[in-house]
Amino acid sequence: MTYEETIDYLYSLLPVFHRDGEKAFKGSLTNILKLSEYLGNPHLKFKSIHVAGTNGKGSTSHYLAAILQSAGYKTGLYTSPHLKDYTERFRINGKSIEKANVVTFVKEHKSFIEELKPSFFELSVAIAFDFFANENVDIAVIEVGLGGRLDSTNIITPILSVITNIGFDHVNILGDTLPKIASEKAGIIKENIPVVISEYNDETKPVFIDKAKSTNSEIYFASENFSVVEKETNSTNLIVDVFNIEIDSPRLIFKDLNSQLIGPYQLKNIAGVVQSVMILRSLSYSISDEAIINGISKVVTLTSLKGRWQILSEKPLTICDTGHNEHGLKIVLDQIKKLNIKQKYFILGFVTDKNVDEILELFPKDGTYCFCQANTPRSLASENLIKIAESHGISGYSILSVNDSLKFIQEKAQRDDLIYIGGSTFVVAELDNL
CATH class of the missing domain: 3.90.190.20 (Mur ligase, C-terminal domain)
Incomplete structure (x- = not known):
């Protein structure tokens, strides 16, 4: 099959969320676990960061990938959905997977795919994990597709979990109140793994605290530790100052930080990203201030991000x-x-x-x-x-x-x-x- 024929084959065979909606959401990790076992559990062969949230998870994922890439790490990035081409979902250092790799994967595993009939998303996650394992990435940033607890990406045990914010979306699947939705997103919090919360409110904070206590996970509320102040914005750039506010007197740590992603919502995202990098440093990742500045200022260029402002x-x-x-x-x-x-x-x-x-x-x-x-x-x-x-x-x-x-x-x-x-x-x- 050609690449185009391969994609048509997958769309015709498997339930796809953008076409079939709720019917394509399996609400179970059974299929992805079977896929992973069949593939030799590739998700256990690389380190990862897991990012969930109603809004901001895409931007945050790209920021983190760009910073890690700038720090010299071979960085995988899995996001969804794609905009122009399916290969956009799977990137290493900003470069999409080769179309030939997708064709080869489907050809080699066609019999098992037809037997299991996973959802399109479940298969995509399996392709991502297999790709990152085969390419020996140093670390991969994995964006949740929908929710968290029952999302197919949630078989990983990351070194860090990040939850950007909670809002009303997919309420027919995730719940019709903010605490219910927060509970689903908090499902990515793993035993003894630190978690960063970029944004919270009075309804969602207790949900995150309770979940973190139950998993013995250190929890970091980014907005309580870092303040990101907008200095200037225009149609192409956002310029901010970043302060460390953990101490009695706020300390300026990044002056005139330039972001290729703009909009006031990036202030919360950047706070969460900076908090995440500080945790990665404590986990012995070598990430300089220059890497942070470069990653944020060139995030679109480094990760080939499309469609965000x-x-x-x-x-x-x-x-x-x-x-x-x-x-x-x-x-x-x-x-x-x-x-x-x-x-x-x-x-x-x-x-x-x-x-x-x-x-x-x-x-x-x-x-x-x-x-x-x-x-x-x-x-x-x-x-x-x-x-x-x-x-x-x-x-x-x-x-x-x-x-x-x-x-x-x-x-x-x-x-x-x-x-x-x-x-x-x-x-x-x-x-x-x-």
């Missing part, structure tokens, strides 16, 4: 972002307000399991909107989306394709305007010029 053009300023839930989109919209651009155009599409009514309440009524839908069965039909929007006092156009929507809006926008594309990872993924 990605600028597609300057005139008009055209930005796409994969934020897709209420918490993430609120932060994105706050960042848009800071740009102080008068005329704003929004190209939006969502999937059916999001609370679109609450999300649309976040968007300004005076923007110009174009509603689209991604080419996946889970997409909310654009004609239905425009009706929901109208019930919230938002009017606009309905154009099926995101690329056709962008062309339509580009004809209307002036050079000093803003065009924002988002609402769903799958909408962003279908952009031609990403």
Whole structure:
């Protein structure tokens, strides 16, 4: 099979979350354990960092991978979903797995795959673990797919667990309260393994403390130890100062730290990342301040990250972002307000399991909107989306394709305007010029 035929084969054979939704979430570690045993338990052959959270886990994973890479470690990075190509999920030092490796893996293990019929995600995790073990990575940063406790990545025993934040997402699977969701995310906390919490609130903190006590794990609340203060932000960079606040008098440890990832939500992520690096240092990892600075300032370049506040053009300023839930989109919209651009155009599409009514309440009524839908069965039909929007006092156009929507809006926008594309990872993924 060719690479394209291989991917088509997997999509046709296995349940896929972006297509099948909740049905593709197995809610059990049985299949991944069987896959791993069949492959010789590759997850036991490399060290790892495990990252969970409602929002921020992708950015945090990329920050950590970029810093470790800058420190000279051969660093694996597993993330999901991919945007343009499946190989993006599996990276070593920023380079995606070769397509031929994917083809060879499926060809060699085709009989077992057809016998077990794991989910697409379960198989992807197995490919990642096998890839990192075969390539003898020094360490791999593993991003949770969904939740934590029953996520297929949760068979690893990492050297460090990181939980970025807790918000309402996938409530039909993870629970309808923040403590319930936090409990699922806290499932990645392992016996005697330290855990970093990047962000918490009064409802989630006790959940993390109780879980850490039950596993005898040192717990670090990053915001109680490090303060990240925004100094300057623009469409392309975020500049911050980082203070150590563990001591009586706050001590400046990074001045004018420049991040390629921007937005106020990165302040919490950076605090969690700095806390994580301090723990890695205590575990005898040699990570200089220069490696931290380089990793954060070149995170997009080093890890080939796409879709996080990605600028597609300057005139008009055209930005796409994969934020897709209420918490993430609120932060994105706050960042848009800071740009102080008068005329704003929004190209939006969502999937059916999001609370679109609450999300649309976040968007300004005076923007110009174009509603689209991604080419996946889970997409909310654009004609239905425009009706929901109208019930919230938002009017606009309905154009099926995101690329056709962008062309339509580009004809209307002036050079000093803003065009924002988002609402769903799958909408962003279908952009031609990403």
